[in-house]
Amino acid sequence: MQSGIFHTSYEKDMALRRTHAQKIRLVILIVLGLVFPFIANRYYLTLANQVGIAIIGAIGLNILVGYTGQISLGQGGFMAVGAYTAGILTARLGMPWWASTIVACIVTAMIGTIFGIPSLRLKGLYLAIATLAAQEIILWIVTHWKTLTGGVEALVVPDPMLFGIRMNNDFNFYWLVWGLVVVVTILTVNLFRTRFGRAFIAIRDQDIAASVMGVDLFKYKLLAFAISSFWVGLAGALIAHYRNIVTWERFTIDVSVLYLAMIIIGGLGSVTGSYLGAAFMMLLPAVLTNIGRAVKGFFPAIDSIIPFIQQATFGLVIILFLVFEPEGLNKIWKDIKDYFRLWPFSY
Amino acid sequence: MSRTKQTLLALVVIASVVLAACGGGGGGGGKEAIKIGAIHDLTGPTSDVGTPYAEGLKAYVEWANANGGINGHPIELLSADYAYKVDQAEQLYSQYVQEGVVAFQGWGTGDTEALRSRIAEDKIPFMSASYSANLLDMEVAPYNFLIGTSYSDQGIIALQWAMEDWADSGNSGTPKVAFIHHDSPFGQSPIPDMQAFADANGIEFMTIAMPKATDFVAELAQIQQFGANYVIVHTVSSPAAVLVKDAKSQGMMDSVKFINLNWCADEIFINLAGDAAEGVYGAIPFTPPSDPVPGHEAPAQWLKEHGSTLEEKGLHFVQGWWTMAVMAEGIKRVLDAGQDVTGENIKAALESIQNFDTGGVTYPISFSPTSHRGNVALRLYQVQNGQWVRISDYIQAP
Numbered sequence: 001m002q003s004g005i006f007h008t009s010y011e012k013d014m015a016l017r018r019t020h021a022q023k024i025r026l027v028i029l030i031v032l033g034l035v036f037p038f039i040a041n042r043y044y045l046t047l048a049n050q051v052g053i054a055i056i057g058a059i060g061l062n063i064l065v066g067y068t069g070q071i072s073l074g075q076g077g078f079m080a081v082g083a084y085t086a087g088i089l090t091a092r093l094g095m096p097w098w099a100s101t102i103v104a105c106i107v108t109a110m111i112g113t114i115f116g117i118p119s120l121r122l123k124g125l126y127l128a129i130a131t132l133a134a135q136e137i138i139l140w141i142v143t144h145w146k147t148l149t150g151g152v153e154a155l156v157v158p159d160p161m162l163f164g165i166r167m168n169n170d171f172n173f174y175w176l177v178w179g180l181v182v183v184v185t186i187l188t189v190n191l192f193r194t195r196f197g198r199a200f201i202a203i204r205d206q207d208i209a210a211s212v213m214g215v216d217l218f219k220y221k222l223l224a225f226a227i228s229s230f231w232v233g234l235a236g237a238l239i240a241h242y243r244n245i246v247t248w249e250r251f252t253i254d255v256s257v258l259y260l261a262m263i264i265i266g267g268l269g270s271v272t273g274s275y276l277g278a279a280f281m282m283l284l285p286a287v288l289t290n291i292g293r294a295v296k297g298f299f300p301a302i303d304s305i306i307p308f309i310q311q312a313t314f315g316l317v318i319i320l321f322l323v324f325e326p327e328g329l330n331k332i333w334k335d336i337k338d339y340f341r342l343w344p345f346s347y
Numbered sequence: 348m349s350r351t352k353q354t355l356l357a358l359v360v361i362a363s364v365v366l367a368a369c370g371g372g373g374g375g376g377g378k379e380a381i382k383i384g385a386i387h388d389l390t391g392p393t394s395d396v397g398t399p400y401a402e403g404l405k406a407y408v409e410w411a412n413a414n415g416g417i418n419g420h421p422i423e424l425l426s427a428d429y430a431y432k433v434d435q436a437e438q439l440y441s442q443y444v445q446e447g448v449v450a451f452q453g454w455g456t457g458d459t460e461a462l463r464s465r466i467a468e469d470k471i472p473f474m475s476a477s478y479s480a481n482l483l484d485m486e487v488a489p490y491n492f493l494i495g496t497s498y499s500d501q502g503i504i505a506l507q508w509a510m511e512d513w514a515d516s517g518n519s520g521t522p523k524v525a526f527i528h529h530d531s532p533f534g535q536s537p538i539p540d541m542q543a544f545a546d547a548n549g550i551e552f553m554t555i556a557m558p559k560a561t562d563f564v565a566e567l568a569q570i571q572q573f574g575a576n577y578v579i580v581h582t583v584s585s586p587a588a589v590l591v592k593d594a595k596s597q598g599m600m601d602s603v604k605f606i607n608l609n610w611c612a613d614e615i616f617i618n619l620a621g622d623a624a625e626g627v628y629g630a631i632p633f634t635p636p637s638d639p640v641p642g643h644e645a646p647a648q649w650l651k652e653h654g655s656t657l658e659e660k661g662l663h664f665v666q667g668w669w670t671m672a673v674m675a676e677g678i679k680r681v682l683d684a685g686q687d688v689t690g691e692n693i694k695a696a697l698e699s700i701q702n703f704d705t706g707g708v709t710y711p712i713s714f715s716p717t718s719h720r721g722n723v724a725l726r727l728y729q730v731q732n733g734q735w736v737r738i739s740d741y742i743q744a745p
Contacts, residue, residue, distance in 0.1 A: 050434060
């Protein structure tokens with residue numbers, strides 16, 4: 001009977017999948033991911049694609065906030081940079097969608113780095129306000145630089161084609177977005193096994209100590225902004241190509257707050273937490289809407305107040321999760337695993 | 348893991364699985380139901396006007412179903428609140444399309460713009476309360492239909508009326524007009540067309556965006572410095588009410604005439620602005636209940652039976668009601684022709700509508716295969732004794 005997981009070598013300790021159960025779960029997850037699009041209807045595919053994009057954005061934000069400890073309220077703005085860069089390059093210059101997506105990631109990384117400069121002097125709430133400024137500045141530019149972004153008119157982006165196949169119908173896009181989710185996950189998980197990742201974590205835990213140990217704060221904080229924004233830009237570019245249309249209203253401050261909520265609820269400083277948080281925040285409204293519909297069938301009289309109950313439930317569920325598990329869904333997931341590993345002899 | 352945590356977790360999991368499996372259903376009895384999807388803003392930033400509009404849509408459906416539906420087919424309205432969130436609009440849209448809706452009622456600029464390429468792809472005729480002229484481009488928005496006068500047309504009609512009023516008041520030359528607008532695509536959309544009209548008619552024209560602020564004294568000072576004779580206001584009711592209150596306290600109301608475009612010319616504006624609303628003009632495409640027309644009778648009767656009044660619900664209720672009525676007319680024409688009720692056929696049927704009478708609620712609605720600009724004219728109103736009073740006949744945009 002084991003009472004925990006103990007490693008006897010550094011290789012085992014550093015491995016991504018440390019236990020047999022983890023490997024089995026991974027296989028099950030991959031099989032489910034491969035089968036899902038063939039059994040799901042368009043509605044579920046739409047949800048899956050929205051969740052996939054949100055996961056990429058949440059992983060990006062988690063690198064910055066969860067792993068490096070730099071609070072950012074600029075998520076919506078950075079996604080807008082990604083979406084508009086990809087959209088403008090494809091719609092105006094005729095660049096292929098995959099090329100414009102890569103350029104969008106790089107441009108967002110650069111813009112993110114520029115707005116990351118204040119982080120060298122500012123911490124905590126002060127940095128939050130500085131990144132809030134980034135959000136507002138970017139959206140102001142988007143809505144007012146008409147010659148570039150189209151200003152008032154939504155930017156229409158041509159369909160992404162790959163070898164004559166339209167990539168943005170729900171089925172094909174599923175493969176694209178979840179393929180990218182896998183790539184982003186592998187790269188991010190491995191990032192935190194390198195000196196860069198360890199430097200980020202050192203900065204988060206105690207930046208002065210990190211600096212004393214020889215971590216170049218200037219370099220690594222900006223690098224964290226760059227890598228984070230790179231993924232956020234990817235999420236933005238995917239939205240542009242998925243929906244063929246880019247409008248500023250998709251990237252407001254609400255989005256920044258939503259993504260912060262995702263990683264806080266999912267679990268700061270955890271890739272799995274980004275998955276869980278993104279799925280939770282994107283699916284909860286859908287679940288609540290369907291509950292609302294079911295309830296409406298039983299109690300037509302309260303039809304008119306159901307939307308308000310839904311809104312209140314949304315807030316309540318989030319508060320309850322945080323009260324019962326402040327470390328997020330990821331901790332709950334870990335608790336479940338620990339419970340079953342020792343089951344039925346848990347203590 | 349403690350027992351409470353386990354219980355909580357188990358409850359949440361069970362509840363979500365069970366309830367997610369529910370939903371759907373409905374229909375049954377008589378002829379096959381016609382499914383129409385709709386999204387409403389009942390809890391989001393535009394819920395003040397979104398709620399009566401949504402109630403109007405739903406009320407029309409109930410009223411129509413109680414009166415035999417469309418040629419005996421009941422309408423099944425699949426609808427939910429989306430709180431003006433684009434992601435949720437997309438979720439609901441794809442869910443309802445999956446469940447077989449043949450037409451869709453949207454709401455704001457955000458969702459209408461975000462969905463327009465998907466509705467074209469899915470061939471779902473779409474109406475909403477966003478009257479942006481961008482949606483009239485048949486290339487990119489072939490399935491969008493506009494029931495209200497477009498913001499550009501509203502702005503031009505206001506300019507035209509200002510010119511006539513200026514001349515009628517015994518002035519020579521042309522007036523100076525300021526356009527103060529919501530700082531968003533919704534607010535900015537009519538500017539290019541209004542600017543072109545102003546330039547062509549020699550009107551001195553300035554535009555100014557309303558910041559997110561608690562007062563607009565600075566903007567009014569700019570307008571005064573410009574020497575505007577008319578101010579066209581294109582925003583929603585609450586900032587418009589603040590604007591005219593500020594203007595009144597600055598003593599501008601005597602020398603300057605304010606003309607509100609449709610989203611700030613309603614009962615909410617009068618309630619919020621109080622005395623300051625007196626004398627303000629409104630470019631209103633949907634006849635308010637204070638000016639009774641035959642098209643108000645059915646909704647008023649329905650509301651009376653449900654313990655409310657049209658005066659209480661206001662003109663946005665009428666707007667929702669008649670927007671749904673026009674869509675129902677399109678579906679009726681498909682059924683009359685003995686065709687299948689599909690999005691494509693509804694689009695073609697809507698395009699055959701000529702001078703559809705809304706009982707005087709709007710200028711007669713006409714669509715054609717080359718234009719989905721259903722409503723080209725509106726009447727001007729003025730606030731007198733806390734009511735919108737009609738002061739002009741229909742004015743058509745050139």
